[in-house]
Amino acid sequence: MRVLHIFGAMNRGGAELRTISLMPAMTERKVQFDFCVLSGNQGVMDETITDLGGRIHYIKLSWGFVWQFFLMLRRERYEVVHSHVAFVSGFILLIARLAGIKKRVCHFRNTSDGRSSWLRSMRNGLLRFLIRHNATHILGVCEGALSGFIGESWRESSQCKVIYNGFPAAQIVHQLDFWQELIPNYSGKKVVINVARMDVQKNHLRQLQIFYQVTLLDPHVHMVMVGLENADTKAQLIQYLARVGISDKVSFLGLKSDVMRWLSHADVMLFPSLWEGLPGAVIEAASVGVPVVASDLPGVIEIARQLPVVNALSLKASDKTWAEQLIKQLNRSDEKSARVEQFTVSDFQLSANVEALYAIYSE
Template identity: 35%
Template sequence: MNPVPAPNRRTDPVTVLEVLPRMDLAGETIRVVNLLRRLDPTEFRLLFCVTSGAPGSMDEEIRALGGEVYYCRADLRFPFAFRRLLRDVRPDIVHAGVAAFSGVVLAVARGSGVRRRVAHFFTTTDRRGDTVSGRLRRTAGRVLLDAFATDLLAVSEAAMRGQWRESWRLDSRCRVIYNGVELEPFGVAIAGQRPMPSLPELDEFGDVVTQPLTVLHIARPDPVKNRSRAVEIVATMCTRGFDARLRVVGRQSEEETKGLLTLARGLGVSDRVEFLGERGDVPKLLVNSSLLLVTSLREGLPSVVLEACAVGTPVLSSDLPGVAEIARVLPGITMLPLSTPNEIWASTAADLAIVPPTLDERREAMRRLRRSPFTMENWQRDITAVWSQPQPQPQP
């Protein structure tokens, strides 16, 4: 005799449709693909919809892990295309991380009968800036989110204040879930580092050999990431007599790369700037770098700062509220206003980078992060807790 399932108990996995701009190597996409690796497929089924309408570098990996990527460009036809997608995949949850446009996404989801509709804020302000059209889009998006979101998540308190409202704590739908780092690759990178020599290396004349200062900048090609400022700071370091190198990591656009190369040539440092593109060995790059430089105009809670903290690589960042939230918990972070002259940025960068962390210091950094809120285990627990809540009852 076959057992009878308990009443109201699911026997099939919860289907979650994540809506993101594009599945490239970036903080939120790397994190959610790591989650896809971790999830029990009998408990959750994770699918993705990208509003750029463009393939990303992680699409094939997602499919190999049992997920799927769908393309619905955020244009006038989006509501119709997204409604068709919802009808085809029938998700239990729509989880949107596309800033103000999430309001449109969740409105369509509500009209299609999806009961749990989650908005997730990854940055402090919308990328459209403070233009009239940008303000109108944000206002319209917030009105739609207020009407149709069942849950409002943010990667930091600063992101929740900036994208939602100062009084967010009074809204029972709101919750801050800090980004988490998958620690194992960073532990492996630390373990693979060669111990520092106990005595300084000398050249043939008996002078101490100084190693170049390797400055790492990790970001996507977006004006908000302010990559040009990193070039200026490293150029100033070289002008002040430091042997500095800049390694730019992340997806490149032809237009931005051309502009950065022109800037580097004009500052006389074209031979000191290296474009590495998207890389899967960021932990190793961080361990082998003297400094992580963050020059962004705005961020929510930059994962790359957490990753640098995981291996003890010093961080010099613009004074972003989300970075300040990390610095309250983890050491090794120095912040400067972007209005500070390049000369001060350069001297601060050199001071931080001149003495590399020891192997023991890197191991201690890993232990600190493991005890912090910023682990993948904590992030997975909190995200899946939202997804596992009882489904809201349909509204009349």
């Protein structure tokens, strides 16, 4: 069976990484994943995909796209087209239907596209109509994703289904001196971590405002920020740290490929995002027993139902309230192994994700 996944580009985003992580198990079931990227550009994950046996079609979403995409689908004869590009999936799946693709999957990975205007609402209404009439299956990474893009009526539709992203159980060897070379004058300080690219959605300035309050409650705490950096955003953050006098308490570590090592050595994760689908970093932290304090978004609340190590707070709560919750989590007395055990019996296991998607592809 051959499945074509549609993305903008194959870079290190959550949806891209989660889809690629399925490839070995799907190959064992004789399902091949190929990809079509609408930017027409190569991505940092391309080599990983080809190493795992997948192919990548670079077809830019431009004036010639419809004909090129249609001809490619007719030539390749995929059994499934699985689109991950939010409302644009309606347009993609219409072409797939015209090309004779029998199984057409729309997969919502977020709870919002983060933009609003009268013109965009009109455009989204049309694309939502196309999704409803051209998708054989409409998936969401959480209930909030389907509610945000389709509306509450999804609950009565056999077309719609929640499939949680899956994560492998990580086996990380703990290093006592892990932070020694990274944090100046480190002497066993507790570490607050955030893992996210520097983007408006991830609320980085609010993170530092909350952490400043943490330092007032406990000066022996350090924060590390891991993720793709934006020069303008970073400059604003550095300016804020200098103004409140805690520049020596925050480290910017940039993009890391082995993010689980960093997470597993932290003491708590701070994650006050403005919007998310099913935030992978939150599940990854919980999977290695690291407590999380995150904004009470629908996906976060769904994670917290199964993983009590995740604590949801309103973004309307004060920075001090957030800081107090972080301090509480830093001083937990329960065993880390018990927190990890909660993950191993949750619906966020990689094997559960494989089973759910394979059932849709093969029905």
